[in-house]
Amino acid sequence: MEKQEFTITVYTENQVGLLHRITTIFTKRKINLESLTTSESEIEGIHRFTIAVTETEEQVIKVVKQIEKQVEVLKADYYKKKEVVQQELALYKIATETLTNGLEIERIVREHNARFLTIEREFVVIEKAGYKRETKALFDELEPYGIKEFVRSGRIAVARQQFGPGKDIEALLQASSPGI
Amino acid sequence: MASIDLQPTENKSPSHQTTITGAEAVVQALILEGVDIAFGYPGGAIMPVYDALYDYQDRLHHVLARHEQGAIHAAQGYARASGKVGVCLATSGPGATNLITGIADAQIDSTPLVCITGQVPSHLLGSDAFQETDVIGISMPVTKWNYQVTKAEEIPIAIAKAFYIARSGRPGPVLIDITKDAQFQPLDFQYEKCTSIRSYREEPAIETDQIEAAAKAINEAKRPYVLFGQGIILAEAEQEFKAFVEQGNLPAAWTILGLSAMETSHPLNVGMLGMHGNYGPNLLTNECDVLIAVGMRFDDRVTGNLEKYAKQAKVIHLEIDPAEINKNVYADIPVMGNAKKTLPLLTQRLQKKDRSEWLARFAECDRLEHEKVIQEELHPTNDILTMGEVIHILNQKTGGNAIIVTDVGQHQMVACRYAQFTQSKSNITSGGLGTMGFGLPAALGAALGAPDRTVVCVVGDGGLQMTIQELATIYQTKAKVKVLLLNNEFLGMVRQWQQLFFDKRYSSTEMINPDFQLLAKGFRMTTNQVTHRDQLDQAVTEFIETDEAYFLEVMVGKENNVFPMVPSGSGVAEIRLD
Numbered sequence: 001m002e003k004q005e006f007t008i009t010v011y012t013e014n015q016v017g018l019l020h021r022i023t024t025i026f027t028k029r030k031i032n033l034e035s036l037t038t039s040e041s042e043i044e045g046i047h048r049f050t051i052a053v054t055e056t057e058e059q060v061i062k063v064v065k066q067i068e069k070q071v072e073v074l075k076a077d078y079y080k081k082k083e084v085v086q087q088e089l090a091l092y093k094i095a096t097e098t099l100t101n102g103l104e105i106e107r108i109v110r111e112h113n114a115r116f117l118t119i120e121r122e123f124v125v126i127e128k129a130g131y132k133r134e135t136k137a138l139f140d141e142l143e144p145y146g147i148k149e150f151v152r153s154g155r156i157a158v159a160r161q162q163f164g165p166g167k168d169i170e171a172l173l174q175a176s177s178p179g180i
Numbered sequence: 181m182a183s184i185d186l187q188p189t190e191n192k193s194p195s196h197q198t199t200i201t202g203a204e205a206v207v208q209a210l211i212l213e214g215v216d217i218a219f220g221y222p223g224g225a226i227m228p229v230y231d232a233l234y235d236y237q238d239r240l241h242h243v244l245a246r247h248e249q250g251a252i253h254a255a256q257g258y259a260r261a262s263g264k265v266g267v268c269l270a271t272s273g274p275g276a277t278n279l280i281t282g283i284a285d286a287q288i289d290s291t292p293l294v295c296i297t298g299q300v301p302s303h304l305l306g307s308d309a310f311q312e313t314d315v316i317g318i319s320m321p322v323t324k325w326n327y328q329v330t331k332a333e334e335i336p337i338a339i340a341k342a343f344y345i346a347r348s349g350r351p352g353p354v355l356i357d358i359t360k361d362a363q364f365q366p367l368d369f370q371y372e373k374c375t376s377i378r379s380y381r382e383e384p385a386i387e388t389d390q391i392e393a394a395a396k397a398i399n400e401a402k403r404p405y406v407l408f409g410q411g412i413i414l415a416e417a418e419q420e421f422k423a424f425v426e427q428g429n430l431p432a433a434w435t436i437l438g439l440s441a442m443e444t445s446h447p448l449n450v451g452m453l454g455m456h457g458n459y460g461p462n463l464l465t466n467e468c469d470v471l472i473a474v475g476m477r478f479d480d481r482v483t484g485n486l487e488k489y490a491k492q493a494k495v496i497h498l499e500i501d502p503a504e505i506n507k508n509v510y511a512d513i514p515v516m517g518n519a520k521k522t523l524p525l526l527t528q529r530l531q532k533k534d535r536s537e538w539l540a541r542f543a544e545c546d547r548l549e550h551e552k553v554i555q556e557e558l559h560p561t562n563d564i565l566t567m568g569e570v571i572h573i574l575n576q577k578t579g580g581n582a583i584i585v586t587d588v589g590q591h592q593m594v595a596c597r598y599a600q601f602t603q604s605k606s607n608i609t610s611g612g613l614g615t616m617g618f619g620l621p622a623a624l625g626a627a628l629g630a631p632d633r634t635v636v637c638v639v640g641d642g643g644l645q646m647t648i649q650e651l652a653t654i655y656q657t658k659a660k661v662k663v664l665l666l667n668n669e670f671l672g673m674v675r676q677w678q679q680l681f682f683d684k685r686y687s688s689t690e691m692i693n694p695d696f697q698l699l700a701k702g703f704r705m706t707t708n709q710v711t712h713r714d715q716l717d718q719a720v721t722e723f724i725e726t727d728e729a730y731f732l733e734v735m736v737g738k739e740n741n742v743f744p745m746v747p748s749g750s751g752v753a754e755i756r757l758d
Binding site for chain 1: 316317320321324325326327328334337338340341345374376377378379502503505506507
């Protein structure tokens, strides 16, 4: 079975240590996490992990079941590339003087649908949201001008369906639970 | 404070409030969970709990092991023999890390445990304080759940959750780490048992169409074959299982953790699966047309090479843990749920069938195995004592009514192959993790968990020396553990592999041993040693009949091998009889 890009979403209780419990499921199988993002979800008090991996579907299914088995996990699902709408956010820091030496930088930023997040005396920060290939393309174009600092966020993604996985956990949330 | 009434049946409801310390709350919570025995070892960070235990000695007996690993294996043995949750206490740092092997063992063998560790005071967390270790982080991959308590008020809820999680669904070990300051803090104690957690499902819902599909496949099968594991014992579904195989007239073979779930003498019990299992059960895995796995997880020691495993068969998998479905072997028909509930639903749909031809295949294989292996192992024709003949005589003396606790290695395989059992929860062994040193402390725990039964610890000279200090705990508790040392002066199983697969290069497997008789005497045991066959019968009789702990050492052949064997990487049908 061939490896491909998957997005795993996990709905959890907000609990210290749960991140470690989930990541050990990957490390135990020597699976590299390309990115991992945690945030709130659409449900109050429920957290959401978004995990990007490149793996075989067979392995991803097993991992998702192991994640869902954890006591504080409400639901875990996986999606193929075409089953999600996904984005990453990138920040690029360059010297302000590169801007003053012509209009090239402004043209690049415009063409890539990026924007200036801040312009300081010494440096400017450019922001670009998109697929990895898009943020990479902007990186490649800015690189000759000298990138002082670069960072890209983990993948965030929502399912390409009317209701997300959170829909299925509403019933679970009706049940009571001890307070820790 | 010691006089607080904890019995919820009398006057005070469990929700009555009293101000006590966190440490006392730990002890009261344990008592309210029905714990009457805990295994452990004191130390700085858990001292408040030990101090509280002092006031409750009449209701909660603490067994002082000689090493935390001994304490946790004893808790495991207790849990496996009694069906209750085993409880283990340890201090922070080394106390806690010494528990890890036992926790990992309990996780892989689904043993319900609640481990309570002391932790440095909360203001010192992360400061590399004396005896500080991140036991939550370390134990996370090998616990079903764990939690660090830093406030006394969390103690009742944490312990209630711990017991619920440990014993429900697929059982497993839970660890609660409690900072020392939380043990000292006062709290308004009220205790409520945990019965549900919204993010946790004990067992999957039963799907009737899965039951129907499974029943249809079994009814249509010509050569159906059942594999059963510890799931039967954990679900307490022994009767339901027997009714199932009897109704379907189905040959059934066991994993070593499933052993004793069905009496070994039952005509449909065809024997042991796996690397050193019986010939027919392995060979015929690749001849059956429907393979019905019940409460087992297709461990690699059971399946051998998966590419050559039951490829011809339609697989039905009865399982409580959804993560086990399709993990190792693809299930054509998964039957999710608790076996105690799914088995009767299946049984009522089964037709009685004559399977004499198919059952005769097992009998035929059994005859061949007897001829090639078993006869010589149980009734050797040379002077060298075999492990098999010792177990054979042990069976005669116990009538198959004893709890047999084994360590890990050749003696374990021989004991599992030849020991007879008449009742469930009687074979206690470290299966998944293969933890040498498990046997002796687990036998102590089993003896305390099933005080009316004879408990025999079958152990090798290697594993015994890993936890031999627990002989002192056996002496102190007066537990009537019968230690049967099968001494071959080798790490026998590793030596066997070196002989067969490493060109007889016996690298670090020969043991120049201490005088075990003297050692056992030092631990105040009644001892005996057998070096010749003519001493064996009398020695085993005395061993079993003496109404106290006993240490019997039998000198067995140094280079005997366990057969049959499915070599590592081979398919089950490639099982070797010699």
